[in-house]
Amino acid sequence: MAWYSAYHKLGKLSAGFDVWVKTQTQNDDCSYFEAELALNAKPQSATLLLNLKEDQExxxxWNGDDIPLAVLESGTLQLSLPQGAEQGQLIVKTRS
Known part of the structure; x- marks a missing residue:
């Protein structure tokens, strides 16, 4: 059930054990997401899964710098935090 939620529940952010989600917010239609994150160690990289409104670009x-984002077959967004990231602000929004 946890894996289903990670890939299909709208508004769901999934992170590994090394990522602490301090705060998170999204708008009503789940087309905007913001979170404050802290990482327990300086990983090679950290991958997050996020489900937002489909059919959007x-x-x-991460802390104001663009980070890689991929759309998986399920519509889930796969985000890669940069190497050595410790804490910061993640913002995901529709491309303008």
Whole structure:
């Protein structure tokens, strides 16, 4: 059930054990997401899964810098935090 939620529940952010989600918010239609994250160690990289409104083109930033974003077959967004990231602000929004 946890894996289903990670890939299909609208508004759901899934992270590994090394990522602490301090705060998170999204708008009513789940086309905008913002979170404050802390990482327990300086990983090679951290991958997050996020489910937002489908049929939109999104862009993601970490502390104001663009980060890679891929759309998986399920419509889930796969985000990659940069190497050495410790804490910061993640924003995912529709591309303007």
């Amino acid at each position: 999104y862009q993601a930033t």
